[in-house]
Amino acid sequence: MDVVSSVVFYILIFLTVYVQIFFLVTFLENRRKIFIRGNELKLAKYPSVTIMVPCWNEERTVYKTVRSLLELDYPKNKIQIFLIDDGSTDGTWCAIKKFSKYPNIKIFQKENGGKYTALNLGLVHVETDFVGCLDADSFADKYSLIRLMSYFEKDPSVMAVAPSIIACNSKNIIQNAQKAEYHMSVFMKKMLGFIEGIHVTPGPLTIFRKKVFDDLGPYRHAHNTEDMEIAYRMQKNHYKIEQCNDAFVYTNTPATAKKLYRQRLRWIYGFLNNTIDYKSILFRKKYGHFSTFTLPAALLSICALIYVVFRLAYDLSHFLYNKIIEIKTVGFHFFAKSISFDPFFINTESLGFVFIFIYAWVIVSIILGRKMAEGKWKFSPGIIYYLTVFAFIAPFWLIKAIYNTILKRKPAWR
């Protein structure tokens, strides 16, 4: 059993390093294509865009969300905003009604049916060639839309462009940990963009050609991750998705471990179930890197993390068992043991060096992500929070998501 366990462990570690090196090589190949553009960007043409804001009990944030859209650096007559109240039970409807006097804003109210139903209601009324969505807890940067639209102008084969999402209002350790994670995500998504392997077109301000929905149909429930499913569907149909690293959208992140757990449970459950739904495209050459790299790498990361957790739990229980035996045998003896440091006892096993590489690369990718998002080379304490907080909490939502997937239990939205 020990041999099997060790072999599995080595294979998982090898594949994890493989994925990291893949990202590193992709970065080195494309590093000159990554930059943050200035405010002087102009387009040859400014196509009309509809941005849908589905709201469900977002009275506290929706005002700021809509204001951010009204302040976008894009011709006002080319932006149509749909505010869709998905049966909120708080003051959201009153909040969005205040915007009804704006000529480019349309408001809708419907019974609660889930985010995808709100988006589909909006899609029915869209008359522009481009359409996007902005979650009502997120805020668009002034230059985000023009930068996103520049990708469509540059390459007519691009069917959707996703922005860089940055955590805002991070006050506590949980939120700062997520901020570092979002920075890492900016880096990872850009790399996936380079290999055309993006697997999620996030709710906050991904812009699509309307043709995508005309050809492939509207949003689906998709296990409460409609923004992931539409990306899978697009990849399956060879529709190109790009990542615009200098189009920033700021989003509020869960402030407590419990809320974070619920959000991530939904995401991972959605990922697992969408991947099951689209399993026929796994490891198929004709679906590109999305099929041979993105999905396998994401599945691997889940397996590796769960395996490491079980192994750590086993090691911890072994340690505790030995401690119990020690206490039973010699009782509590606080003998003054020498605590002087001797470098001889530093573990120099080969896996130790591999783990140093793995963690170093995680830290470097967070720093690179921050550089891509904020233009700053800086190490933030959020990196330490991320490595510690997520190491403790992530296994719970991963295991629960797998458990729910096996038992077909759907997690709640919030």
Added chain:
Amino acid sequence: MNNNIDWKKYLIVFLITASLFLTASYLSNYFGGQKINQLKAIQDKIAIDILSSETQFSLLSELSCKNISDSVFSSELGELGNKLEWSQENLGATEEVSYLKKYYSLLQIKDYLLAKRISERCKTKSAFILYFYTTAENCSLCEEESLVLSALRTAYPELRVYSFDYSTDLSAVSSMLQIYKIKDTALPALVIDEDVLTGFHSLEDLETRIQESFKLQGTEKASAEEQSTQ
């Protein structure tokens, strides 16, 4: 959409990953070798210490015991034992580690013989435990006994514990096993004041025995002093 997968890139990434693992393995071997060299250096130092102590003992044998200090005992024997144990667990039971373990066993026997001679002649307060265990098979009682002995060693600094792995392929260790008639079916085994104890013995059991040993030595010392004054 470009669906041409760049297989060359997958291959290059594989080669880089494999190189990274090979580098990690090389570094691990390099540092492992450094540790082995460190162990060898400690053993050489202990060997010189013991030889020096033996010589000192021979030189001073005709003089008063007052001239023999604790410094004759090699202080690094315990440290070496800990490092060897760690190396066996973390570097694996390599040939080099097994060789060093044999050497260590030999040094322990020499230290034991010397310490015993000094103790007998000078009536210094000391107690000796010879401890036989095995690593060849899963011996949970051995692990428990080791814990007891570690606790005892900390509580009684004058106590000298010498540990011998039953499976050590060394004639000197085999001789000790023969002398005390120790069999692998009766491990762990302890030798205290020439008494052979087999199986697990608790902290309290051994503490009583050691205290008795110290008491006896106290009486012997007093009577020796009495005789010398008469």
